[in-house]
Amino acid sequence: MSPRKFFVGGNFKMNGTIKSIKAIVDNLNQANLDSNVEVVVAPPALYLLLVRDSLKAQIEVAAQNVYDQPDGAFTGEISAHQLGDSNITWTILGHSERRTLLGESDAVVSSKTKYALDNGLGVIWCCGETLEQREASQTVAIVTGQLAALKETLGTDAAAWAKVVIAYEPIWAIGTGKVATTEQAQEVHAAIRSWLSDKVSPAVAEATRILYGGSVNEKNCKDLAKQADIDGFLVGGASLKPGFVDIVNCNL
Ligand SMILES: O=C(COP(=O)(O)O)NO
Numbered sequence: 001m002s003p004r005k006f007f008v009g010g011n012f013k014m015n016g017t018i019k020s021i022k023a024i025v026d027n028l029n030q031a032n033l034d035s036n037v038e039v040v041v042a043p044p045a046l047y048l049l050l051v052r053d054s055l056k057a058q059i060e061v062a063a064q065n066v067y068d069q070p071d072g073a074f075t076g077e078i079s080a081h082q083l084g085d086s087n088i089t090w091t092i093l094g095h096s097e098r099r100t101l102l103g104e105s106d107a108v109v110s111s112k113t114k115y116a117l118d119n120g121l122g123v124i125w126c127c128g129e130t131l132e133q134r135e136a137s138q139t140v141a142i143v144t145g146q147l148a149a150l151k152e153t154l155g156t157d158a159a160a161w162a163k164v165v166i167a168y169e170p171i172w173a174i175g176t177g178k179v180a181t182t183e184q185a186q187e188v189h190a191a192i193r194s195w196l197s198d199k200v201s202p203a204v205a206e207a208t209r210i211l212y213g214g215s216v217n218e219k220n221c222k223d224l225a226k227q228a229d230i231d232g233f234l235v236g237g238a239s240l241k242p243g244f245v246d247i248v249n250c251n252l
Pocket of ligand 1: 011095169173174175176177213214215216234235236237238
């Protein structure tokens with residue numbers, strides 16, 4: 001099991017209605033959540049204030065994206081400053097759905113990450129490989145390539161990495177029900193931590209939480225959580241269901 005504070009994020013993606021999200025909030029407000037777990041939920045942008053204003057303070061709220069410019073003439077974008085102004089303390093960045101569907105490059109993701117951190121937000125920074133890349137034994141090369149682009153922007157100062165949480169999300173496991181095996185996940189998490197130790201610093205490697213994401217549910221989370229380098233989860237579909245509480249409490 002991880003020596004770092006466990007972290008469970010719920011990525012609602014583009015799902016929900018006022019009614020369904022209020023029901024999720026009610027369920028979370030009534031739940032007894034493991035106090036040793038840092039919990040962050042990421043509703044669609046339209047519902048950020050609804051969730052922040054009604055969800056108990058124990059649970060932090062994240063955006064699913066942010067722009068890397070100050071407030072201004074950027075129609076449709078989400079402002080880091082306005083998120084902070086609304087007590088939204090985290091953002092997800094680099095999710096594979098934005099990298100693949102919206103063409104966000106490593107450079108764009110890195111720039112957004114630095115901008116979000118510089119503006120006081122915590123960042124859940126996502127990485128992961130496609131099935132073809134895994135089958136071609138390129139997983140570690142792909143993931144460390146994404147990390148290298150981030151390091152190019154953040155540098156090696158521990159303070160720059162203090163509010164970065166890494167989420168390894170194999171694209172072939174996202175939304176498919178095909179969760180990575182504990183061995184597959186631990187292998188990549190260990191490779192990420194080793195890369196951080198070599199290329200950033202041993203201190204950053206030791207401190208940085210590395211989440212697993214990709215078809216996590218209340219049935220498979222316990223075995224995954226037992227792995228030394230799995231420090232939590234970034235949960236998609238299952239975060240919309242009551243079982244999300246069991247994932248948060250998987251170490252109890
Ligand atoms: O994309 C994911 C994982 O989604 P699922 O849990 O639905 O596979 N998290 O950000």
